[in-house]
Amino acid sequence: MQPVPLAVTTSSKADEAQREEARAVAARWGLPWMSRKPKEGIAPWLGIKAQALLVVGDDGVTLWAPGGSFGFHAGMAHLRRMRLAAGEPDTFVRVAELRAGDAVLDCTLGLAQDALVASLAVGPSGRVVGVEKSVALCAVAAEGLRHFERGPDSCAIEVHHADAHAYLKGLPSASFDVVFFDPMFGKPKKAQAAFEVLRLFAEHAPLTAQALEEARRVARRWVVVKGARYSDDLRKLGIAPEPTSRFSDVTWGRVAALAPVP
Template identity: 65%
Template sequence: MKPRVPLAVTLSNGKPEDSQVARAREAARQWGLPFLPRRKKEPMGPLLKSAADALLVFEREGVTLWDPEGSFSFNPGMAHLRRLRILSGQQDDALLRVAELRAGDHVLDCTLGLGQDALVAALAVGPSGRVVALEKSLALFAVVSEGLNAYDYGPQSCRVEAIHADAHAHLRSLPSGSFDVVFFDPMFEKPKKSQPGFEMLRRFAEHAPLTPETLEEARRVARRWVVVKGAKHSEDLKKLGLESEPGSRYTSVIWGRVPGST
């Protein structure tokens, strides 16, 4: 019997199209993951028990991440509503306000996660702008990047360029002043209630805290602002020497920012 692997690629149940099989095999090759053929009508449970701790399942509609506790597939969720509000002329989105995003900006999102803030930033900077989003967790990157590739951005938005990378290492590779805004949404110390998918995010996301060293690299890369999201009743921002920006007293999220150093 082959040993279990942490993560593998497989196909949805039923008879997949040849193009679907080819896409799954090529993705497994690119991500350096084993591809597990799946027999017709074979349940997911036995594969998770015998072959892999988690599975990236290629379906006609996209990619779903499965583990023994549940599943997660890409959904724009609140980002869709936030984008609709921006398109209607409302300018009360906290990310846009704190980061002072404007048309043509280049934004580096160092914590892609579910892709929500990256989608909002993509609309804010428009088709002349650029949004690059980093995700260290291969499982989350696989699901969200595939979802972003298929997302209908519309003519008023640029596309999100997702990269599987460690934020600190990627920042060190960038020239000084190469982005207008650098953004972080690190995993909160204390879990908070959120939309479906957040518990899956918590299980697979990178849990290392944002360090002062990474923040300084971000300042070197940022021309204007480094923006950090934190939890209201935590020391997330204070540990980095950041003061929270004024905002609604009803929200559980706070924001801090520091000027870029270039």
């Protein structure tokens, strides 16, 4: 019997409430649910019962694969949000010119780090929508955001499991103020094991000129793209990098909407 690509289970010390929550997670994402016995290990399941597992426990939903595991956490987004709330600049907010009430579409949600910053920048009157092609990453992010205490100064983040290009095609023109892409870097530097596991599930296809044009149609002001300083991905798309710190490994670029709306 072939292992299923992705399934949902609980921690080894789950109570009935956690088992019910795990069944609900499985139902929300259309994934099989696997009952786990007390103290039964995860490792023997991987590659046998499932290629990867979403584990519901006290710490939320964690994605387990043969190479390791990771879960949702605000991480650097928490620090960026604190600095933004204190009046300090944020590169994403500056390049995108985000302001209260804006609607932002994040086409590469990942673990929602930039979306969390955007949700504070646009405030409770704004809107942030995140699209993620990987069901595993989408589930981890969405389930994590369900329990994230965003506070009264941020809007909720809507999460959709979809291909970004296809999702853009289905949107009306000028329906978001800013459209954002953060494609997975093609030449990663040495990273922690958890990030290497994340890379296994992330979408690695580069941003195409066709998707960029759809984004320009959907945007009212800007399409913002994040890239790696050591790559020429932005220039291949005709996007000039914005000035950033020479110590940063990340570069940012933006292109105007096809029909900018004041």
